[in-house]
Amino acid sequence: MFQIAEVLKKVPFFQTLGRDGIDFIVERLKFKPYDGEELICQAGDPGDKMYIVINGEVKVVVNADDGTEKVIAYLATGDYFGEMSLLTGEPRSASVVTTKTSEMFVLNKNDFDVIIEKFPSITLSMSKIMSQRLRETNQKAANAKPDNNGGIKGSLEEKSLVDVMKFCEENSLNGKVLIKNSIAKGEFHYEKGELQKVILGDLPEDQALDSLLKWKEGEFSVEPRPMKLEEEKAAPVAEAPPKDPHRIVIVNNSMVVQKMLQRAFDSMGYEVYAIEKGSKALNMIKSMKPNLIISDTKLPDATGAEFLASTREISQVPVVMLTEKSNRAQYEDELKANNKVFFTNSQEVGEVVKVVENALK
Numbered sequence: 001m002f003q004i005a006e007v008l009k010k011v012p013f014f015q016t017l018g019r020d021g022i023d024f025i026v027e028r029l030k031f032k033p034y035d036g037e038e039l040i041c042q043a044g045d046p047g048d049k050m051y052i053v054i055n056g057e058v059k060v061v062v063n064a065d066d067g068t069e070k071v072i073a074y075l076a077t078g079d080y081f082g083e084m085s086l087l088t089g090e091p092r093s094a095s096v097v098t099t100k101t102s103e104m105f106v107l108n109k110n111d112f113d114v115i116i117e118k119f120p121s122i123t124l125s126m127s128k129i130m131s132q133r134l135r136e137t138n139q140k141a142a143n144a145k146p147d148n149n150g151g152i153k154g155s156l157e158e159k160s161l162v163d164v165m166k167f168c169e170e171n172s173l174n175g176k177v178l179i180k181n182s183i184a185k186g187e188f189h190y191e192k193g194e195l196q197k198v199i200l201g202d203l204p205e206d207q208a209l210d211s212l213l214k215w216k217e218g219e220f221s222v223e224p225r226p227m228k229l230e231e232e233k234a235a236p237v238a239e240a241p242p243k244d245p246h247r248i249v250i251v252n253n254s255m256v257v258q259k260m261l262q263r264a265f266d267s268m269g270y271e272v273y274a275i276e277k278g279s280k281a282l283n284m285i286k287s288m289k290p291n292l293i294i295s296d297t298k299l300p301d302a303t304g305a306e307f308l309a310s311t312r313e314i315s316q317v318p319v320v321m322l323t324e325k326s327n328r329a330q331y332e333d334e335l336k337a338n339n340k341v342f343f344t345n346s347q348e349v350g351e352v353v354k355v356v357e358n359a360l361k
Helices: 004-008 019-026 084-090 109-118 121-135 159-170 206-214 254-269 280-289 304-312 328-334 351-357
Strands: 028-036 039-041 049-055 056-063 071-075 097-098 103-107 154-155 175-180 187-190 194-200 219-224 248-252 272-276 291-297 319-322 342-343
Touching: 004 019, 004 049, 004 254, 019 109, 019 254, 019 342, 039 049, 049 084, 056 187, 084 121, 097 175, 103 109, 103 254, 109 121, 121 194, 159 175, 159 206, 159 219, 187 206, 248 254, 248 280, 254 272, 254 351, 280 291, 280 304, 291 304, 291 351, 304 319, 319 351, 328 342, 328 351, 342 351
Parallel strands: 248 272, 248 291, 291 319, 319 342
Antiparallel strands: 028 103, 039 097, 049 103, 056 071, 056 097, 154 219, 175 187, 175 219, 187 194
16 A cells, blocks of 8 residues: 655655654645656756655656767656755756656755754755765775774775764764864764764854765764663654544545645544545545535546536535646636635645645634
8 A cells, every 4th residue: 555654755864853753844845747758847847845755757857968868867766856056056966857657745945944944964964865865975984993982983085984973873863073173173963773863063054964975085074872770761652633523524535635635634644545536436425414515626437516516416515626826727617616615726735634624614
C-alpha cells in the first residue's frame, strides 16, 4: 500500500524528521501527474521547485557540445531533483523529461522556506550533501589515529572534514568534533550520528558549516560522549486527540491524493473514507450519510458536474471540489446552481483543509 512517509523518508535530508515533521511537509506538498515524454523543467529555468518522484520515471538531460541531448541520469520512485536550486537560487542546470506516465510531489520555494525555518537541520543536511557531491570524486580517506581517550584526531590536509562527518554518521556518534586552524575554532555536535549544531564564532549555523567545509588546513578531534541510560528512554507518546464526529468521503482516482488527504484528516480526528469512482461513492453516501464530500473534477466514471448532480439527488451535504486557481472560475460558473459547493485554489493539503473546515462551519 502506498505510504507518503516512505516516499519522503527516501530523501536524505528528510530522514531525520519525526512524524510531526513529515506531516508538516506533507501539508505543503502539491501532487502533480505527468504524461509520458512531458517536459517537467528545462535547463535555465528558475530553480523555484523541488520534485519527488512518486511513481514512473524521468530522464535528466543536458545539451552536449555538438548540440545533441545527453542523458546523464534516470530517476524513479523515491528519487528527487531540483533540491539544490532551492538552496542556492541558481537556475536549472539540466532539463528533466518523463519517460512514461509519472506522478510527482512538488515543493515550491515559498513552502520550502517555511519548512527550513521550522526545521533548520534540513539546511545543514543539504549543505553537507552539496559539499559531499562536490568533493566525492577527489577526496580520499587518509590516516587518522585514535587518541588516548578513545577519540580520533587528524589533520585536514590528510583527511577532509566531509570524510570526518561521514565517519561520525556511520558510527552513530554521540559527542562533538572540534576543528581548529591558525585563526579560528569550530565545533560539530552530534546525537546518534545526526548533526545537531554547528558553531563557528557568531556565524549562523548554515554559514558556519559552509565556512568550515572550505577549510583545507587545520586539525580535527572527534570526542565521543559516554552513552547514558536515560538517553535511550523512549519519548512519551502523545495522547491521540479526541475523535470528531464528522465523516468525510474522498472521491478521487489518484491513490496518492487519497492517502495525502486521508492522512491529514485522520490526524485531525475525522472519520475518513476514500474511494476512486463516483458510482461507488454514491452507494457509500446513501448508507453512511457523511458530513462532507471531497471530490475531484474528473472521475473514472463521471465528470465532477455529473457526480455532483447525482449526489444532490440523495443528499445536500457540502461538497468540496478539488480545483486549481487556473480553472476554479470555470467550475464555479458551471456549478453555480448548486448549493453548498466549495472550491479550492490547489490540491495542497493545507489549502484543502482550510476549505473543508470553512465548509463545515
